[in-house]
Amino acid sequence: MTDAKTSAPTTREHAPYRSVIQRRVHKKISALSEKNCAVVLKGIESSFIGDENFPVDLDAAKDNPLNYFTRLIDGGRKFFTHEEFLLMSAFVLNQFDTVRVLNNNVFMEQYPIAATFCAATRKILFEHFTELEDDFADLDAPENFGTVAKLIDLFIGLKDCGNFLVGVYNDEHILSDPKVTVVNLFAAADVELAEVDSSAAQNFFDLREETDFVDFARTIIFDAPEKIFVRTNNYTGDGEKLDARLKILHANFSAQTEIFRVRPEEFQRDFEHRDAYTEILKRHWGYDAFRKFRVYDLQKLDDGIKSTFAVSQEQIISDIVRQVELCMEGENFRDVFVTAPTGAGKSVIFQIPAIYFAERDKLLTLVISPLIGLMNDQVKNLTLKNYLRAETINSDLSPILKEQILGKVAAGECNILYLSPETLLARSDIEQLIGDRTIGMVIIDEAHIVTTWGKQFRPDYWYLGDHIRKLRRVQLKRKGHEFVIATFTATAIYRGPEDMYDDTINSLHLRDPITYLGYVKRGDIDITIDKEVFEAGERAEFELPKYRDLRNAVIRANINAQKTLIYFPEVQLIERARLRLQNDGDFDGVAIYHGQLSRDDKRESYEKFLNGDALVMLATKAFGMGIDIDDIEIVMHFAPTGNVCDYVQEIGRAARRKNLRGEALYHYDRRDFRYINRLHGLSAVKPYQLVAVVKKIYELWNFKRRSNFLIDAENFSYIFDRYGDEANSVNKVKTALLIIQKDFEARLGFSPLTVRPIPLFADGFFVINPATQKNLRRDFGNCLTEIERELHICRVNLQTIWERDFRKHSFPQFKYLLYTKSPELNFNARYPLEPALRVEINFAQDFRAVFKNLFGKFKAAVQRSTAAGSYVSAAQLSLSLVGGKILTYRAENISDILIASIVAYRKNFSRGMHAVFAEKPFRDGLIHYRFNETIKFYFAWVEKIFSRIVDETHNDLLYIPNANGMTQRLSGRCSAFWRRWAF
Incomplete structure (x- = not known):
C-alpha cells in the first residue's frame, strides 16, 4: 500500500493543465455577455491566464485594499483571484455590475491555495490555524495579528501540505450577494472508473480525508501521470461528493491520465503461525489450542447475503502482531476492528499480542475501558493467570497506589495498563502516564459505547478519537513511528440508519481496519418478547403488571435456584422495585446495582450475586459489560434500556457457562418507551442550545482575540444548567462543543474550532506570610483570601495573577513554573509562596x-x-x-x-x-x-x-x-x- 502523501506516479513531459483547464476557462469567459463584469478565479491559479501586467500580492492587498484595487484596475487586469476578491469585495461589487466566480468544481470544499505570503504573514497564519500538538502549548498566549487578521478572515481553515496549501474559504456571505453568480468550470459526469486489485497497483493514493483528494487532483492536473490509482474505501468525508469529483476528473482528463479505483483488500484466511502465541496461551491460560468462532463474510454481507465462516483467535492475533510490526518499521499499517460474541475470548485476542510485544520489544499496551469493575476484573484475571505486569489506574485507587503504578509503568514493570477515557484525556502529555515508554497498541474495549455513551452521558468517549490521533502524532515525532488501534466489542450495528461500524471507525480515526464481525446469534439463549397481558377485569395500570412480573421472577429464581438478572432503564425504577419487594417480604436474595451506589456497595452486590448469596440482581446497564459471571440463567428487562445493540449486549450475560441454557424475557408494553424517550431527552442537546454555544464562543473570541484560549464550562451554565445538575451541565457543554466541531468537519473538512477537555483549576492553596500577602494585594488586587490564620494558609486566584503580568506563558505553564519554583518565573523570587494541600475529610461519629x-x-x-x-x-x-x-x-x-x-x-x-x-x-x-x-x-x-x-x-x-x-x-x-x- 502507498500513503497518499508518498505516492509518486510517473509523469509525462507536458501536463494537460493548459490544454484542459485553460481551454475551459477561456470558453466560460467568452460565453459571458455582460459588459461591466468582473471575473473571479476560485481554485484556478492565476498564472495560466497569461496576464503578467499586475502580479498577485495579497500582503499589499491587505495593507491597503483601496490603493491595491485602484492600481489593479489602472493596470488593466481583467480578473481577480478569489483571495483578492474576498479582500476587496466592497470595491469590486461597487465598481462592477456583475461578478462571475469561475469555480473549479474538481474540488469540493477544500481548495489548493496558490497565493504566496511573506514569511512573517505565513508564520502568523499557520500559528492561528494549526492544531496544537500539546494541549497546553501557547494556550491563551497573546497574539498580535495586526493586518494579517484580514487574511485570517478569508479562511475557515488552512493547512500546509508540504509543497502546497489547502484551505476552506470563508466566502458564503459574499457569494450570496445578488450581483455574484458562481459558474462551475465542469459539467457533472456519469462515467465509471475501472477497478483493479491492490496487487496491480504498486503505488496508489489512499484517500482518507478531503486534503488527500486535493493532492490527488493536483497530481493529475499538474503532473499528468499516464496512470494513477486511487483507493476510496477509507474515505471519511462525503462519499457521494467524492465519487462525483472522481467522475469529473475521469471524464475530462482521461486522454492524458487513466484513473483506476483500487478495490478493498480481500479477507485473507491464511496467517502466519508463531509458536510464541501458543506458548503464551499455554503458560498463562493453560490451553494448548486457540478457540474458533464464526464471523460474517463482509463482501457477501454488503451484497445482502448473510454467510459466515470460522476463524481462530490466533488469526486475529496474527493480524494484530503483523500490523504492529509494520507500524514499528515505519510502513503503512492497518488498524483492527473486532466484534465477537460473548464467550469468544476477546480479551485473550489482545492480551496475547500485548504480552508478546512486551517480552520481545518492551512495548506498552494501553487498554481503554468504560467501567472500573471491568478494568479491575481484567487485571485480577490476568494476575490469577500468573501475569503480574498488568495494572489499572482509576478513581477507586488511592493517590499512593496510583503513584506506585505510574512508577511501575515508567520502569517497565507494567506492560498492560487499563485506563478510563477520562483518565487518558486528563493527561495532555502522555509522558505523565507512561514516562518514556513506547506504545505498541491502544485497545478500545467495549468500543460500541464510543458512539452510544459518547454522545450521551460520557462525552469523553467521543473525544477519545481526536486525543488518540494526537497521541499518534506525538509518538511519531518522539519515537519515529505511531501505534496500532484495535477495537473490541460484542455488538455493533453494521450499516443501516443506526450504523455503529462506520461511526466508530470515523470517530476513532481508524486506518483501513481489518474487520472481523462476529456472528451475533446465540443458540443457547431462548428469547421471549411478548405483549403484556392483563388479567380479566384488571385496569391497564402501567407499572402494576410490571411489578407483578418482577415479583414472580424473584420467587421463581429463589425456588429454582436460577440466577436472574433484571435490567431497568432508570435508578428510580430500581428503588421503587426494591421498596415494593421489601414491603411484600420478597427482597431476600435480591441485590441491586447502579451508578449512584458507592464503590463498596456496588462491589458487595457484585460479590453476593457472584457467589450465589443473592440469586436476583436488579441493575441498570452499569452492570453488564465485562461482568465475569458465567452461571446467569435468566436475563429479564423491566423496560428497554437502549437500542437493539444494548439489548443484545445485555442478554448476552446469560448462559456463558458451557452446557448452560439461558432465557431472555421481556413483556412489552407500548408505554415502556417513555423511559428511552426520557433518557434521550435528558442527554440530547437542542438546536437552540448549539446556536447559543456558538454565539458564546464568538463572544469570547471577540473579547480574547486569539486562536487558542481557555473556556470554563461555567461560561455556558445559563444555556444548560436548568436544574442545578452541574455534572450533567458540564457533559452537555462538552457534547455541544464536539457536535459543532464534528459538524464543521463533516461539511467542510475543517472546523473553525477544535475542542480539548482539559481539567484546570484557577485557585491554589499556599502558606503566605502576612508581609507577602500585603505585597500581593498591593500588586494584584483582591487575588487572595486567608482561610487559616494560624498557618497563614491562603486561597489564591492564580488566574488573576497570570492575566496581570505573565501572559507570555500559557496558564498551565505558569502554574507549573510556580509550583516547581522555577527561576524562569521571576514571581517566585519576589513573592515567596509555599504550596499547601487541602484535604476534605468526613469523619464518622465512631x-x-x-x-x-x-x-x-x-x-x-x-x-x-x-x-x-x-x-x-x-x-x-x-x-x-x-x-x-x-x-x-x-x-x-x-x-x-x-x-x-x-x-x-x-x-x-x-x-x-x-x-x-x-x-x-x-x-x-x-x-x-x-x-x-x-x-x-x-x-x-x-x-x-x-x-x-x-x-x-x-x-x-x-x-x-x-x-x-x-x-x-x-x-x-x-x-x-x-x-x-x-x-
Missing part, C-alpha cells in the same frame, strides 16, 4: 473506635506473621479485618492500601531499614510479604499521623503545608487513606 479496631486487627495479623517468619499476602491479611460492616471486598481494599503505605514508608522514611519486609510472587499469582521486627516503627508512624490528622482537621478540612515536597505527598496519601475508613 471513627476513633473504627480506626482502633481495624488497625489493631491488621497490626496483630502482621505481628503474628512476623513472629512465625512466614510470608503472607494482602488478601490473607484482609481476612483479619472481615466482620461487622467490613465485608470481604472492603477488607481487601483496606489491606491493599495499608500494604501500599508500608511501601511508601520504607521508600521515604526508613531509607536505612529496607528490610522492613521482603516480597516475592507465589503460585497463586499474588505478591506475598515477610515482615521484619522494624515494622513496629511503621505502626507508630501511622498512629502518630492519625492523631495529627484528627487534631488538625477543622470543619472537615485539613491543610498540609508542603515544607520540603515530601510532606504533601505522604500526608496527602495518609489523609486519603484514612478517609476511606470513615463509614
Whole structure:
C-alpha cells in the first residue's frame, strides 16, 4: 500500500493543465455577455491566464485594499483571484455590475491555495490555524495579528501540505450577494472508473480525508501521470461528493491520465503461525489450542447475503502482531476492528499480542475501558493467570497506589495498563502516564459505547478519537513511528440508519481496519418478547403488571435456584422495585446495582450475586459489560434500556457457562418507551442550545482575540444548567462543543474550532506570610483570601495573577513554573509562596473506635506473621479485618492500601531499614510479604499521623503545608487513606 502523501506516479513531459483547464476557462469567459463584469478565479491559479501586467500580492492587498484595487484596475487586469476578491469585495461589487466566480468544481470544499505570503504573514497564519500538538502549548498566549487578521478572515481553515496549501474559504456571505453568480468550470459526469486489485497497483493514493483528494487532483492536473490509482474505501468525508469529483476528473482528463479505483483488500484466511502465541496461551491460560468462532463474510454481507465462516483467535492475533510490526518499521499499517460474541475470548485476542510485544520489544499496551469493575476484573484475571505486569489506574485507587503504578509503568514493570477515557484525556502529555515508554497498541474495549455513551452521558468517549490521533502524532515525532488501534466489542450495528461500524471507525480515526464481525446469534439463549397481558377485569395500570412480573421472577429464581438478572432503564425504577419487594417480604436474595451506589456497595452486590448469596440482581446497564459471571440463567428487562445493540449486549450475560441454557424475557408494553424517550431527552442537546454555544464562543473570541484560549464550562451554565445538575451541565457543554466541531468537519473538512477537555483549576492553596500577602494585594488586587490564620494558609486566584503580568506563558505553564519554583518565573523570587494541600475529610461519629479496631486487627495479623517468619499476602491479611460492616471486598481494599503505605514508608522514611519486609510472587499469582521486627516503627508512624490528622482537621478540612515536597505527598496519601475508613 502507498500513503497518499508518498505516492509518486510517473509523469509525462507536458501536463494537460493548459490544454484542459485553460481551454475551459477561456470558453466560460467568452460565453459571458455582460459588459461591466468582473471575473473571479476560485481554485484556478492565476498564472495560466497569461496576464503578467499586475502580479498577485495579497500582503499589499491587505495593507491597503483601496490603493491595491485602484492600481489593479489602472493596470488593466481583467480578473481577480478569489483571495483578492474576498479582500476587496466592497470595491469590486461597487465598481462592477456583475461578478462571475469561475469555480473549479474538481474540488469540493477544500481548495489548493496558490497565493504566496511573506514569511512573517505565513508564520502568523499557520500559528492561528494549526492544531496544537500539546494541549497546553501557547494556550491563551497573546497574539498580535495586526493586518494579517484580514487574511485570517478569508479562511475557515488552512493547512500546509508540504509543497502546497489547502484551505476552506470563508466566502458564503459574499457569494450570496445578488450581483455574484458562481459558474462551475465542469459539467457533472456519469462515467465509471475501472477497478483493479491492490496487487496491480504498486503505488496508489489512499484517500482518507478531503486534503488527500486535493493532492490527488493536483497530481493529475499538474503532473499528468499516464496512470494513477486511487483507493476510496477509507474515505471519511462525503462519499457521494467524492465519487462525483472522481467522475469529473475521469471524464475530462482521461486522454492524458487513466484513473483506476483500487478495490478493498480481500479477507485473507491464511496467517502466519508463531509458536510464541501458543506458548503464551499455554503458560498463562493453560490451553494448548486457540478457540474458533464464526464471523460474517463482509463482501457477501454488503451484497445482502448473510454467510459466515470460522476463524481462530490466533488469526486475529496474527493480524494484530503483523500490523504492529509494520507500524514499528515505519510502513503503512492497518488498524483492527473486532466484534465477537460473548464467550469468544476477546480479551485473550489482545492480551496475547500485548504480552508478546512486551517480552520481545518492551512495548506498552494501553487498554481503554468504560467501567472500573471491568478494568479491575481484567487485571485480577490476568494476575490469577500468573501475569503480574498488568495494572489499572482509576478513581477507586488511592493517590499512593496510583503513584506506585505510574512508577511501575515508567520502569517497565507494567506492560498492560487499563485506563478510563477520562483518565487518558486528563493527561495532555502522555509522558505523565507512561514516562518514556513506547506504545505498541491502544485497545478500545467495549468500543460500541464510543458512539452510544459518547454522545450521551460520557462525552469523553467521543473525544477519545481526536486525543488518540494526537497521541499518534506525538509518538511519531518522539519515537519515529505511531501505534496500532484495535477495537473490541460484542455488538455493533453494521450499516443501516443506526450504523455503529462506520461511526466508530470515523470517530476513532481508524486506518483501513481489518474487520472481523462476529456472528451475533446465540443458540443457547431462548428469547421471549411478548405483549403484556392483563388479567380479566384488571385496569391497564402501567407499572402494576410490571411489578407483578418482577415479583414472580424473584420467587421463581429463589425456588429454582436460577440466577436472574433484571435490567431497568432508570435508578428510580430500581428503588421503587426494591421498596415494593421489601414491603411484600420478597427482597431476600435480591441485590441491586447502579451508578449512584458507592464503590463498596456496588462491589458487595457484585460479590453476593457472584457467589450465589443473592440469586436476583436488579441493575441498570452499569452492570453488564465485562461482568465475569458465567452461571446467569435468566436475563429479564423491566423496560428497554437502549437500542437493539444494548439489548443484545445485555442478554448476552446469560448462559456463558458451557452446557448452560439461558432465557431472555421481556413483556412489552407500548408505554415502556417513555423511559428511552426520557433518557434521550435528558442527554440530547437542542438546536437552540448549539446556536447559543456558538454565539458564546464568538463572544469570547471577540473579547480574547486569539486562536487558542481557555473556556470554563461555567461560561455556558445559563444555556444548560436548568436544574442545578452541574455534572450533567458540564457533559452537555462538552457534547455541544464536539457536535459543532464534528459538524464543521463533516461539511467542510475543517472546523473553525477544535475542542480539548482539559481539567484546570484557577485557585491554589499556599502558606503566605502576612508581609507577602500585603505585597500581593498591593500588586494584584483582591487575588487572595486567608482561610487559616494560624498557618497563614491562603486561597489564591492564580488566574488573576497570570492575566496581570505573565501572559507570555500559557496558564498551565505558569502554574507549573510556580509550583516547581522555577527561576524562569521571576514571581517566585519576589513573592515567596509555599504550596499547601487541602484535604476534605468526613469523619464518622465512631471513627476513633473504627480506626482502633481495624488497625489493631491488621497490626496483630502482621505481628503474628512476623513472629512465625512466614510470608503472607494482602488478601490473607484482609481476612483479619472481615466482620461487622467490613465485608470481604472492603477488607481487601483496606489491606491493599495499608500494604501500599508500608511501601511508601520504607521508600521515604526508613531509607536505612529496607528490610522492613521482603516480597516475592507465589503460585497463586499474588505478591506475598515477610515482615521484619522494624515494622513496629511503621505502626507508630501511622498512629502518630492519625492523631495529627484528627487534631488538625477543622470543619472537615485539613491543610498540609508542603515544607520540603515530601510532606504533601505522604500526608496527602495518609489523609486519603484514612478517609476511606470513615463509614
